[in-house]
Amino acid sequence: MKKFLYILLALVLVVVIGIAALLALVDPNQFKPLIAEQVKKNTGRELVINGDIDWRFFPSIGLTLGETEFRNPDGFAEANLVRFSNADLSVSVMPLLSQQLEIGNVSLNDARVFIQTRKDGVSNLDGIGAQNAAVKDSATQDAAPADAKQTAAQETTAAPASAWTISLAGVELVNASAVIRDDKTGALTDVAQLNFSLTRFAPGEWAQAAFDVQGKNGELNFTAKGDTELMIAPTLDGAELKDLSLIASAADSVNKIESVSLAMDQFRIGDWSALTFSAKGQIPDLAFAAEGKARLKLSKDFNLAQVEGLTLNSDLKGSTLPRPEMKVGLTADASYDVAKGLATLSAFTTQVDEIGLDGKASFQTADIPVIRFDVHSKKIDLDAFLGLDTASKKAANDTAANDQSTEGVASGKQAGSTSTTDKSKEPDLSALKTLDIAGKVAIDNFKAANAKVSDVVTELAVKLGVLNLKRFDAKLYGGSINAKATIDANGKLPTYKVTKHIKGVQVQPLLMDVAEFESLAGTGNIDIKVSGTGLAEARIRQNIAGTVNINFADGAIYGVNVAEMIREARATLKGQKAEYVKEERKTDFSALTSTMTLGKGVLSTSNLHLASPLLRIDGEGQTNLVSESIDFMVMTSVVESSQGQGGKDIDELKDLTVPIDVKGNWTEPKFSLNLKELLKRNNELEKKAEREVERGLKKLLGDKADDDKVKDAANKLLKGLFN
Template identity: 30%
Template sequence: MKLLIKLSIAIFALLALTITLLLIFVDPNDYKSEIEAQVKTNLNRDLHIVGDIGWTFYPQLGFSSGQIELDNLSGFSQPHLVKINKASLGINILPLLKGEISIGKLTLDGFELTLLTDKNGLSNLDNMGKKSAETDQPAAVKDATPAEETVASEKDEPFFAFDKTQLAGIDINNAIIELQDLQAGSHQKITINEIKLGEFAFDKETELVINTKLVIDDLQAEIQLNSQLLVNKDMSNIKLSKLQVDTLVTGKVLPNGQLKSVLKTDVDFAVNSKKITLSDFDINTVITADNLPNKKVSTQVNATISYQLDEQLATIKALKLKVDQLELAGELSVQTANITKIRYNLVANKWDLNHYMAKAADKKDSAPADAKANETSKPSTTSSAVEQAAEVEPDLAFLHDLDIDGHLKIAGVKVDNINIGEINNHLIINKGTANVKLLTAELYQGLLTLNAQVSDSKGRNKYQATSTLKGVQIRPLLIDAAEIDLISGETNFNFKGKGQGLTATKIKQGIVGKGSFSLLDGEIYGVNIPQEIRALKAKLTGKKAPTEDNIKKTDFASLTGDFSINKGLVNNQKFLMLSPVMRLDGSGLVHIIKETLDYKLSISPLSSSKSDTDYADLNGLTIPMLIKGSFTDPKISLDTDSALKEQLKAKLDVEKKRLQEKAKQELKKYEDKIDVETQKKIKKEGKRLEDKLKKFF
C-alpha cells in the first residue's frame, strides 16, 4: 500500500515537473507564423494572430489568444472574413494519461463573420482551399502497397479514444454574422448575444442555449433557442429533445405590432440513413399590426415532418394548419431536384375570406368636389388605357420546373357576398402545363363543373376550358357577385372556349368559344310585360287604362339561347322566352370590354280562341322590346306606340277593303236595274264617293 502511495506521488510530481518545464521552455507564440502559413496554404486566405498566445491556469490549464483575423481577398468592401477579439480553450491533463480527451470550456468573445457578394456575383467564400489539387503526401506514402498500408494503419491506431471525448462547454458571446449582396442589393445582420453549450459528453444530454438578434432590412428579430443535445458514441444519431424556439419580430411592415411565435418539437437526425425527423412539431404564431384584419392574425401548425437528405424529400404527415378560423389538414410531400415534385391530399373547413380582404377606401366620398368633377370629365379611354398599361402577362416558365399532383377539398368559401358550397379540385402540373382535371363546386343550389388547362408556350400563355352550370339559381348569384338584379330562374349553362394571354384585357379580347344556356321558371326584373300588354289593349279598345302595377317583373316558363364569343363580343344568335301569355324572341350582343348590352327582341301576345282573356284580339301583334345599357344598370323598354300604330294601320286596311267590297256589291245591284245613261251617272258618283273614302283612310 505504501509503495502504491509513493508511486502515485512520484507520478504526480513527474507530471507537475513536466508541466512546469512546458510552461518555462515552450512559448506558443513561436508557432504563430507556422499556424498562419498553414492557414494560407489550406484556405488561400491570410490569417493574422494580432495578440499573444498565452497559457491559462485558471480555472484550468489551456491556451488563450488576443485578436484573430482571417482576411478577405482584395476587391471586397470589408477587409475581414472572420474576426475574433478573444479566444480561450482549456485542456484537462489527467484524462490524457488514460487516452481520453477532456477539453475545457471553449470561449469566443467578439466573433464576427462577414459574407459578401460583389456586383459581379463573386463571393468572399469563393476560391477557398488549396491552390493546387496535388496533396503534400510524400512519394513513399503515395506508393505504399496495401500490405504496408495495413501495417501502417495498425501502427497508427489512435491512442486517444474519440468516443470518450468530453467538453466542459462552449460560450460564444457578442457574435455578429453579416450578409451583404451588392448584386441583389440586400443586407442582413445577425447578432448572436449568446451561444451556450453545457458540459458535453457522448451518450449524455447537454443543455444548448442560443440567443440571437437578427436584422434583415427593416425587420428586427429576437430568437431564443433552448434544447437538450444528445450525441451517441458512434456519431450515428444526434437528437435535440424538448427543442423550443421563441421568436419576436418587429419592423415597419408591422406598424405598431409584432410577430410572436413559439416552436416546440423533438429533432432526430439519423446520420447513416441521412434522415431528419421532427416529431410532435407545433408552432403557434400571433401577428399584430394596424394593417391587419382586426389588427390580429393567429396561426397554429401541428405535424410530423421528416426530411431525407440524399433524396431531398420532405414529408409532412398529420398536418393540421389553422389560421384564425380557417383550417387545413392532410398530407404533403415535397422533393426538390431539377424538378420540384409535390404531392398532396388536403381537406379544409368552410373559409370566410372576407376577414382578410382589404376594404378599399371610398375615394369618391373623400375627394374634393372639384376633383370628382375632373375625374368624371376625363374620357373613359384614359382610365382603361392606364389599366391596360399596368397589366403584366404572368411568366409561366416556372411550370416547367414543377411536377404537382394533388387533391384539395374545401367545405365552402365566402368571398365578398359570394357563397360557394363544397369544392373539390384535382390539380396536375407537368411539363409546363397546369391542368385542373376536375373542379366541382356547389353553387347556389346547383353545381359548377370545370376542366381547364393553362400552358406556357415559350412566353405565349395559352388556355382552354370547359365548364357547366346545372340547377344554379341565377338571381342570388348575380346579386352577390355583381349586384345585378335582372333575371331569376334555375340555370343550366354549357361553355367551351380557348384563348391566348392571361391578363384581364387579353382574356376579354382573345377568348373564343361557344355555349348555350337555359333558364326555367324564372322572372325578368325591371319590366312588367303583361301590364304593358293590358295597357296596349285598353288603347286599342278605347277602354280606360288598367291600374298601374308597381311590380316590375315578367314571369316566364323557359328562356333558352345559344351564343358565341369572339374579339370581346358575345353574339347571342338565338334568344327565346316562352310563357303562357306571350312569346319573346330575338338576338343581341354583349360587349365584354365595354360591359354593355344591346338586345333587340320581339314580344308576341298569346291567347286561346276558345277563351276570353286579357290578350284576346291581340293575336298577330308584335311588340318591339329593347335591352340596352351597362351590366349594372340595363334599361328595358317596350315600344308600344309603334305596336299600336301597326295594329291600327292593319285594322284600317281591313276596314277599307271591306267598305270597298261592299260598295262594289251595291253598285252591281243597281247596274242591273237602270239604263245605260243612269249607270254612267252612278259609276261617276261611285267614283266620287270612293275618292272621299280615301281621304278618311
C-alpha cells in the first residue's frame, strides 16, 4: 500500500513539475507571428492578435486567446471581417491515448462579423483561401508519383485508420453581432446581439441547444429565441431534433408582427413530425391572428417534403377585406417535389365565413408558372359576402343620392369627366402573359349581381396571354345557359370573342333580379355571337360586333297596351273619343323573335316580330349603345276576330295596321301612336276620314263647302291634323 502511495505521489510530482516547466519554458505568445503567417499564407488576409495567449490547466489543458482581429482588404466600410474579445478552448490529454478527442467548453465572447458587397460587386469574402488552393494544386502536381504501381501498393498495404470518438463539453457564443451589407441593392441586415449555447455534445447523445437574437433587416426590427435538443448520428451522417420551440417578433413603421411561434415534437429525416404554429400581428389595414397544426415529413434524399393534416384558422380584420371582419379556415394535405419544383395541394377544404370550397390544386415553378386546379363549392352568395344584397344596395343608393344633392354644378361636371375617363380605361391584363393556368370550378348554387344560378360548371385556361373560357354551363330561372369565350391580350388592345346560348329561361324574374326591369316576360331562348376590340366599357359599346338572336314564347310586354292603342286609332279615324277601359298596360304575345345586329356602336334590327291570337307586330329600328337612345317603329295589325284585351270588340279594324313609335332611352322608353304613318299605311281609312270631314263641313257651311278655297283649307287642316 505504501508503495502505491509513493507511485501516486511521484506521478503527481511529475505532472506538477511538467506544468511548471511548460509555464517556465514555453510562452504561447511566441507563436503569434507564426499563426499570423500561416493565416496570411492560407487566406491572403492579416490576423492580428492584440491580446495574450494564456495556458489553462483546469479542468483540462487549453488556451485562452485575447482580443483578435481578422482584417478586411482596403476599401471596405469596416477594418475587420471578424473580431472577438476573447476565446477559450481546452482538450483533455489522457483520452487522446485511447483515440478519444474530448474538447472542453468552447467559449467566444463579443464576436463580430462584417460582410460587405460594394457597389462594384466586390465582396470582402472574395479571395479567401485562394492562395491555399494554389499551393495545394502546386503541391499535388509536384508530388505526383512516378510509379503508379508503387502508389497502388502503398495504398493496399496501408493500415486502415482507427476510429476516433469525439465529444464536446459545450459551446458558448456570448454577445455576438453581425452586419451583412449589400451596397448594390441597398439591403442591410444588422444582427445587434446573438447568444448561443450548447451543452455537452457527442455523436449518438442528445444535447440541449438554445439561442436568442435581435437585430434589424432594412427597416424591420426583429427578435427571436428558441431551444431544442439535438443529436448527431454516431456515423456523423445524420441528425435529429426534438422538443423544438421558436418564438419571434418583428416590426417596422407600418407592420407589426406581435408574435410568431413554432413548436415541433421531433424531426428526423424520413419520419413524420408533428408541429403547431401561430402568428398574430398587423400590416397596413389588416389585423390577423392565425393558428394551426400539421404533420411534416422530409424524404431521406431531401427531394420530397410532405404535409399531412394541415389545419389553419385565421381571424382577419381590416378595411382591405370585403367585409370588416372575416374568419378563414383551411384543411389540406400538401407536398413539394424539389426536383420538379412541383407543389401539390390535395384534398383541401377552405371556409371563408359562409363560403366553403373544396378540391385540389398544384403549382409548378417555371419561367411561366404552371397552375392547375379543380374546385367545388356547395353555395356561393357573392352579394351577401360583399355586402351587395338588396338592403345594402338601397342604402348605398340613398347615400349616393344625398351626396349628389349637395354637390354643385362644377363638381357634377368634374365627376362626369372622371366617369368618362374610367369608362375608357382598359383593364390590366399583363398577368395573362405570365401564367399557365388550367382548371375547373363547379358550384351547386351561385348568386352574383342578384342573379341566381345553379349547377355551375366552368372550365378555363390561361396561356401565352390568352384566356380561354372553354366551358360555362349553368341552370337559371327554369332554363339553362352555355357559353364559351376567349380574351387575347397580346395586341395593343385586347380582343374577345363570345358565344352564348340561353334556353328556356323565364325572362321577367331574371330581368327583375339583375336590372330591376319588368317590361318583358316570357320564356326566352337567346343565341349570342359577338366579338370586339378593347375591354373598357366605352370601347365595348363602340366596337362590339356580331348578332343576337332572340326567341321568346308565351310572354308579355309591360308598359304598353297595343289593343288599347288600336281602339284609340279606331276612334280617331271615326272622329270619336276612345272609350276608357281600366285594364293592365301590357301586351300579351305567343312568340317574340328578332335578329339583332351589333356594329359601330349601334344595335339594330329589321325583323322584330311578335305574334299573338289577336295581333301581329313587326318592327324595325335601332338603339345607340353609346348614348343609350332608342328609335324603333312597331307595326301592329289585328289579325283575328276577337274580343281582345279589355273585352272590346275591334273586328272593324281586323286589317288595320297601327304604327307605334318607341323612342326615349333605355331607362325611360316612350310609346306613342304615329298618326301620320297610320294614315299613310291605311289609304282607305284616310279616304274615309276625308269623306267624314267633307260631310261635316257640308253640314256646317252648306253650299259654301263646295267652294275651292274652303276645300283647300279643309285639306290643309286634315293633313295638319294627321301629320
